[in-house]
Amino acid sequence: MRYTSVFTNLLNVPGRNQDKAKVIQAYREYAELGCKFILPIATIFETGNHISQNGDGRIRRATAQRFITEVKAAFDGSAPWSPAEIPTEQEILLWLEDFPQRAGENKSSDKPNEGTSLGDLTIIKEFDKCCGRFSMSEIFVWSLDSDLQRCHYRPYLDSKQGAA
Numbered sequence: 001m002r003y004t005s006v007f008t009n010l011l012n013v014p015g016r017n018q019d020k021a022k023v024i025q026a027y028r029e030y031a032e033l034g035c036k037f038i039l040p041i042a043t044i045f046e047t048g049n050h051i052s053q054n055g056d057g058r059i060r061r062a063t064a065q066r067f068i069t070e071v072k073a074a075f076d077g078s079a080p081w082s083p084a085e086i087p088t089e090q091e092i093l094l095w096l097e098d099f100p101q102r103a104g105e106n107k108s109s110d111k112p113n114e115g116t117s118l119g120d121l122t123i124i125k126e127f128d129k130c131c132g133r134f135s136m137s138e139i140f141v142w143s144l145d146s147d148l149q150r151c152h153y154r155p156y157l158d159s160k161q162g163a164a
Contacts, residue, residue, distance in 0.1 A: 004145035006023050010027065010070075013050055016050050038130065039074050043123070087125075102121050127139065
């Protein structure tokens with residue numbers, strides 16, 4: 001199984017870090033370009049789930065400690081990434097309204113038996129929100145998931161490509 005989380009690679013989560021070298025190199029390049037990193041709430045929860053399901057207790061505990069250190073640093077402003085805004089109740093209710101349609105549609109032509117997960121939908125909705133707030137900036141979802149990679153906004157092209 002291929003794991004697509006950039007964050008699990010940056011944290012070096014055992015069994016979920018197959019692209020660690022590539023991700024670290026890309027991170028360095030993005031940081032040098034001055035990119036701002038936003039850590040989606042869905043990614044925080046999904047990473048915690050991956051950690052809890054992985055390895056023996058000592059490995060899980062050590063990995064969980066690295067994870068907690070990085071997530072707390074995001075919230076206190078000392079990490080190179082910031083947490084996404086926590087959605088309001090109204091936003092969550094709107095996202096939930098959209099979920100059955102997105103889950104029922106094929107995610108992409110190369111994934112005819114898979115719909116958009118609720119976690120991915122929340123990342124897409126956060127992407128849309130960022131595009132609205134930072135309309136003069138290039139915005140993209142940095143993911144190893146080819147479907148989420150389509151979320152890329154370039155203001156100089158004046159279009160959202162792959163946005164929901």
